[in-house]
Amino acid sequence: MKRDWSCARATISAQTLLKYGKGEVCLNVTNIFVRDLRQSLRERTRTARPYQNPDDRAADGPDAGNGCQRTERQGGSRDMRYQMPNYPCEFEIPDSWLAEAGMNGFSPTESAFCSSVDAVLVPLTEVEPPMRRPTTLKDWRGFDHDRLLRILKGFVEGDEIPWVPLLELPHVSEFTPRPYRYRVRDGYHRYYASVAAGFECLPGSVQPA
Numbered sequence: 150m151k152r153d154w155s156c157a158r159a160t161i162s163a164q165t166l167l168k169y170g171k172g173e174v175c176l177n178v179t180n181i182f183v184r185d186l187r188q189s190l191r192e193r194t195r196t197a198r199p200y201q202n203p204d205d206r207a208a209d210g211p212d213a214g215n216g217c218q219r220t221e222r223q224g225g226s227r228d229m230r231y232q233m234p235n236y237p238c239e240f241e242i243p244d245s246w247l248a249e250a251g252m253n254g255f256s257p258t259e260s261a262f263c264s265s266v267d268a269v270l271v272p273l274t275e276v277e278p279p280m281r282r283p284t285t286l287k288d289w290r291g292f293d294h295d296r297l298l299r300i301l302k303g304f305v306e307g308d309e310i311p312w313v314p315l316l317e318l319p320h321v322s323e324f325t326p327r328p329y330r331y332r333v334r335d336g337y338h339r340y341y342a343s344v345a346a347g348f349e350c351l352p353g354s355v356q357p358a
Contacts, residue, residue: 250301264352277329
């Protein structure tokens, strides 16, 4: 439900403000907003089915116990939603992309994708999630179709993939702990593909701050 708040504000007459006061009117509008937000979250939850049964995971694709969920869009398209390893958000990859890459039924046998012997395995929980500008839409929410599929296919076939250049973030003091130790310098698709594949680590080359 989408509410036009400009119309809602316009309906608040001067007599209403005098009778109830601005504070109470603002509180009522806030309560309406919270109610609509809760309803929206309930509707979104109903469209996402968590994977709790191993048979469901085997049938529906590469979740491998990642806490993944599948969502449906208008028109029948479906996406796999993945939880970030150390960040309170999720991201989605279209099902058609996963099927095209051969990721259905994929389960990692190593902690990270295959890379050169000089790569350092860094836990994904210690890597700051790389961000895209809202204007950088690419083919799907910041992802380039060909680049992401090339990486995912490499995971499936066990190809050697270049490591990710990482920057070690400075440690200010023991009283201000840093949430992440590393930042991705170039490797947006390799990072998110590793999360989607269920890897625990990211092969990288670390440059000190």
